[in-house]
Amino acid sequence: MIRALEVLEVGTWSGEPADRVDLDHDDRHRRRVAMTGEAGTEFLLDLPKAMALRAGDALKLEDGRLVEVVAAPEALVEIVAEDMGHLVKIAWHLGNRHLPTQLLGDRLRIRRDHVIEDMVERLGGRIAFVTEPFDPEGGAYGHGAVHGHEHGHHHGHGAGADDGHSPDHGHHHHGPHDHG
Structure with missing residues (x-):
């Protein structure tokens, strides 16, 4: 199966893509997954690390063809x-x-x-x-749809406490430059 090894960010590529993939917000954060485009192009997304894909990005296939990322409703x-x-x-x-x-x-x-x-x-x-x-903000630590670094930290907040945090909620420890 042909692989997509590179992501070209929106605005850095031009021309008509060979195909398109319709992905919701969760499906746009991937590292390695088999995909099929709208026109039937089957390929393996095979990136060195997981990253958030944005609407308008292009996945570059090994043969040079481009598959455009479309944000699904x-x-x-x-x-x-x-x-x-x-x-x-x-x-x-x-x-x-x-x-x-x-x-x-x-x-x-x-x-x-x-x-x-x-x-x-x-x-x-x-x-x-x-x-x-859905294209949420990335935030200071890369949550949401942002290229590159992910903070890798998730809280399973329930509705049990008035402030939305569970009683055993851990605290973030940030360096002196994190809140500039």
């Missing part, structure tokens, strides 16, 4: 607020819970989660259900 919640102050407060609460969040200027997008949807509404946010590609 997903069931999401779009959040708006009466003003930017309220939206920033909601964004802070989402970030405090380490939730992947897409920032769209005057609105936010997150994955469907009824507990979080209730919290957003209590904070004054208005929600709408949408089906769109």
